[in-house]
Amino acid sequence: MFYDLKPGQQVFIEITNPVHGGVGWEFGQCLWSPSKNTIGRDSWALMRNVNKDDLIIHLLKTKNKGYAFSGVSIANTEYSTVNSEPPQPDKWRDSVPYYRIELSNFMLFSMPLNISEFFNKYENELKNIKGSFYVEYGAIKELRTAEKYIAKVPNELFNIINLFLYENGLEYKIYSEKTDFTDNEPAPCDISFPNKETVTTTRFIRDTAISKQLKAQYEYQCQICGKSILLPNKNYYSEGHHLRPLGAGYQGPDIKENIIVVCPYHHAEFDYGSIAINPTSHLIEHINDKDDYNKRPLFYDRKDISQEFIEFHYKYIFGKK
Numbered sequence: 001m002f003y004d005l006k007p008g009q010q011v012f013i014e015i016t017n018p019v020h021g022g023v024g025w026e027f028g029q030c031l032w033s034p035s036k037n038t039i040g041r042d043s044w045a046l047m048r049n050v051n052k053d054d055l056i057i058h059l060l061k062t063k064n065k066g067y068a069f070s071g072v073s074i075a076n077t078e079y080s081t082v083n084s085e086p087p088q089p090d091k092w093r094d095s096v097p098y099y100r101i102e103l104s105n106f107m108l109f110s111m112p113l114n115i116s117e118f119f120n121k122y123e124n125e126l127k128n129i130k131g132s133f134y135v136e137y138g139a140i141k142e143l144r145t146a147e148k149y150i151a152k153v154p155n156e157l158f159n160i161i162n163l164f165l166y167e168n169g170l171e172y173k174i175y176s177e178k179t180d181f182t183d184n185e186p187a188p189c190d191i192s193f194p195n196k197e198t199v200t201t202t203r204f205i206r207d208t209a210i211s212k213q214l215k216a217q218y219e220y221q222c223q224i225c226g227k228s229i230l231l232p233n234k235n236y237y238s239e240g241h242h243l244r245p246l247g248a249g250y251q252g253p254d255i256k257e258n259i260i261v262v263c264p265y266h267h268a269e270f271d272y273g274s275i276a277i278n279p280t281s282h283l284i285e286h287i288n289d290k291d292d293y294n295k296r297p298l299f300y301d302r303k304d305i306s307q308e309f310i311e312f313h314y315k316y317i318f319g320k321k
Contacts, residue, residue, distance in 0.1 A: 002165035003055065003072070003172040010054040011153035012046075012075075013133045015145060017061045018251070022087030027060065028071055028106035028246060033149050034095035035081060046150050047079050047099040056103060057153065057161065059115065059133065059145065067145045068112035069165065072172050076104035105174050108246060110253060113168055119143040122160050129157045210254055211240025215261050218300070222263035224275070224284060226299035229263065239267045243309035250316075257306035276318035279311040287319050 005011070020027040033044040050056075052075055060070035082100045089095070119126065119134070126143060127136065133151035137144045153161065165172075220228035220236035229237040240259045244252030252258055260277075262270060269275040269286075277298070278285045286294040 002162045002170050005055065005155075005158070006053070010049075010051060011057065011155075011158045012050055012054060013057045013059055013151045013153055015059045015067065015133060015149055015151070017090075019088050019090065021089060025086040025088075025100075026246070027251075028058065028073055028103060028108060030103055031056065031075075031099075031101040031150065032082070032086065033099050034092050035097050035099050036095075038095075044099060044149065046152060047101065049152070050075050050079060050101055050150075052076065052078055060112065062112060062114070067115045069109065069115065069118070069161075070112040071106060071108045073103040073106040074174065076102040106246065107172055108251060108254065109170060111168075113165070115145055118161075118164050121164065125160055126157075129154065132157055210256055211259055214240060214256055214259055218261050218302075221261065221299065222266055223260050223298050223300060223302070224262060224266040224293055227263050238263055241267050241270045243270075243305075243313040245317075250312075252309070252312075256304055258309045260302075260305065270313070270317075273317045273320050276314045277310050279307065279314050282310075285314075285318070 014031055016027065018027060021030075021032060025032055031047065031050070033047055035042075035044065037043040054075040056073045056075055057069065058071040058073065059067045062068050062070075079099045079101050082098045083096055085093070085096055085098070092098075123143060126134065127141065132153055133146055133148070134143050135146045136142070215238050220238040222228065222238060231237055238261055241262050242252050242254070242258050243260065244250050244258055246252050246254060260270070266275060274288075275284065275286050275291075275293070277283075282298070282301070284293045284296050284298065288294065
């Protein structure tokens with residue numbers, strides 16, 4: 001199967017769009033919603049029912065094709081009440097306070113699966129299951145995605161989704177922390193899960209298994225400056241940066257060809273578009289001509305970094321934020 005549920009683990013579906021709230025509130029990073037609608041109704045009460053370790057399936061709106069199964073993640077926290085507004089709240093602007101749930105182990109599907117294929121294949125079975133993420137529309141009772149943000153998935157429905165995803169070649173596994181390449185590496189000090197009051201952190205480090213493997217392979221050395229951080233436990237620390245980001249509507253893949261190894265300082269510069277790899281010369285390029293690393297070669301070159309992702313970062317992120 002695609003995924004084996006743990007005892008007591010609930011399943012929810014998020015129905016969303018690629019922007020998802022903008023930087024710090026990206027697709028696959030968190031669930032979020034207003035706590036009340038414009039007339040004070042508790043329209044998103046279901047957010048309070050999500051428990052830590054519940055499974056989240058993500059439906060993402062696509063261009064001209066409706067919604068598609070696009071990813072899966074695990075709830076890393078229960079909900080928090082947040083008093084800050086996302087950078088791109090769209091129709092939920094001026095709706096403070098918000099609910100927010102942190103996610104982990106996000107897996108983006110390389111090929112999204114259109115929801116219409118799912119509806120067509122399992123129409124009869126789905127019509128017998130009421131009250132989830134779809135409705136019957138019109139005289140012919142056509143199945144359509146419901147106009148809601150989050151929906152509970154009963155076990156009977158999850159069994160159908162589980163089979164559909166598996167038949168399309170997908171499998172979701174969560175590896176134990178014991179298999180990490182940096183088992184005793186501490187979490188970055190600027191990231192902490194908030195209490196039930198406020199969230200102030202808007203920049204998050206996505207430290208995936210592939211990122212950890214690359215850092216270990218290249219001895220935690222930054223590809224820009226060659227530096228790494230020596231920790232008190234005698235291990236070294238660096239970070240992995242996705243040239244085409246995983247979230248914020250960019251939908252970059254979590255593969256080694258899209259990841260560079262950097263120190264925290266240069267990671268921040270890549271995140272905010274201050275520095276890049278020039279796609280023609282492959283020299284370092286900085287928005288500040290007087291920067292020490294501007295026009296210099298990388299500290300070490302990697303043949304497995306894709307030219308496609310170097311070009312993407314240079315065109316859409318460098319000098320833009």
